[in-house]
Amino acid sequence: MTLKKSFETIAVSGVSGGDKATGAISFPIYQSATFKHHGLNNSTGYDYSRAQNPTREEAEKTLAVLEGGKEAIGFSSGVSAITACIHLFKSGDNIILSDDLYGGTYRLFEETYKDFGLQAIFVDTTNTKNITAAINENTKAIFIETPSNPMMKVTDIRAVAKIAKENKLLVIVDNTFLTPYYQKPLELGADLVIHSGTKFLGGHHDLLAGFIVGNDEQILQRLRRIHMSTGATLSPFDSWLILRGIKTLHIRLDRAQENSIKIAKFLESNSNIEKVYYVGLENFEGYELNKKQSTGFGATLSFRVKDKKIVPKILESVKVIRFAESLGGVETLITYPITQTHSEIPEDIKKRLGVDEYLLRLSVGIENIDDLIKDLENAINSVKS
Template sequence: MDITTLCIHGAKNNTHNTGAVSVPIYQSATFAHLGVGKSTGYDYSRVQNPTREYLEQTIAALENGIDALAFPTGMAAITALMELFSIGDHIIVSDDLYGGTLRLFENINKKNGLKFSAIDTSNIEEVKKHINPETKAIYIETPTNPTMVVTDIAAMAELAKANNLILIVDNTFLTPYYQQPLNLGADIVLHSGTKYLCGHNDTLAGFLVTNSKELSEKLRYIYKTTGSCLSPFDSWLLIRGIKTLAVRMDKQQENAMKIAGWLTTQEKVKKVYYIGLPTHKDYEVSKRQGKGFGSMISFEVDTEETARNLLERLNLILFAESLGGVESLITYPIYQTHADIPLEDRLARGINEKLLRLSVGLENADDLITDLAQALSKEESYEI
């Protein structure tokens, strides 16, 4: 079945026989037993709920995994994921991860005895140098947030398997519609479902997906024990959002391609980070491991003053955190998504006062360009 059809029809719905086209919201905390030792398959919603189960089966199918677990946020998913590891275990991670992920690793997981090496995972030789007897996993974002560095997933999977390591891939930016890391050898895929999977900037969610029965059983035990599960209503909102994932991603990418090209022609824009540009250093890797480039663009302007003026002059594009929704959002990473990263580390990764991150939405691309043009100019801003 084509993935565009799978987005709409999802998993097989075995939870009801009413003929309802929309999956019901089973807003129940518990389920009655038919008798001693007899169950409907649902006992308590922390363990499983029919609405959430349908969503999880749909996500697993989209990623070509055997199991998916739905969490209240992406950060909750990562928190549960880290429970796979024990005191003294070492994990290699991309050095340009989302700031909240690095904050969790540095301030929570390290306190609990885990060790991390943050490096450029697009350089496989550098990754090899950091593998030691305590290393248990490699954790990558590709492309990274916010400087759009691309890691070769298949090459990293080969290295991980040769060293008996778990390969974890954050696939939030490209989604299973454009990239399927499990097919390339990854063991676990992570999503902030808040972003493109939901697609409407109105729901928080996170996912872990695996094609390993062993990892599925371990994660399910952690999930049941810690209780960080997505609610039935939020599960239903994600089911609804995923139905339009394919058409949203294609339109947003079309807009992003046009805007990225325009940004490269602007005098005040000194650098454009978009993996769909042939000038991107990892363009060929992106083409090889995915079927699209997504709609996330970062760009560096000439001065901090230009960046601040742009943020204050925009009328259509919203100055807000998050990404992946139908509305275009612009973020100032150094003071928002990566504010908790030490300044020296931020600057070393190119996250400076001139860098902006743009999540391109579904608006007319020319309207978005007009808004950016007036915000970049010296003239007073005007209403669109």
């Protein structure tokens, strides 16, 4: 009798349950660039680590199962995973993207690959009419973030997938914020899922990683070829760190989400805060849609202060919370998107979205909630002194 394992059990044990050769509970780090052949045409299945490595393979297979995909491919960063997806297209092709997304994604499409003739159109994907209006004869894919970065806008993945199917387009979803623990885009109709494994999957701010997960064998084969040829592959050690991080993914996310809800409510009640952007607030615009397609709200939120003059003081005054880029780790980080993660987004788009001098973003960690709220309270109140 085969036991059907839950998400949590698979996350803890990995697909192999440890090393079958030695019985090691922690899957080994195969820190080798190349592998010995037993004879002509007699390989162990591993030849060169750029093509495949046992530790990376374990991380890939584990994430594929958790995400509900046939296969996952591990990259050296989230940006390199997005880059591989871009290589699926050719000059003249058109890609529709969420207008509110990670600044590095914008930079790839509008700077690096624009010179190669790839056309990108950025629209508010929360309104599917915008997507339909942007489709033309050269459109090949729709790329969305949901919830988006940093405004936490929620896009209906099922609705986007329906439009894509009718127009024979690929749907690519960046699932970094919610991870497969809270959201499974492939089950909602997406073709490919992207992760910055640097964030919640790793969970400790100590690695760089990216993943693509999918079900279509033909597309996966193309991506594998791109992966090996361009060389931005996930290292054995970072693969092991991902495996270690995934073991506690569900515990970390549940605790961080619990903290996030309390922090969001605290910020809402503070007289210096104009608005809080968090999917877990019942009065937030994307709350009901997110509940329909996800099982959680995540641990990232943004908030707008009433007076931009208090921003420097807040960033200088936090003690428990760290002023740093990135997100998804056990430590709580505060970020100033306009000068950090979204500095390269054009001014007109930032203005339309509300990414301005008043906006701060929090990646909530797993520290004691009283310490976090007291730290925020002291930082905000320090403005008065």
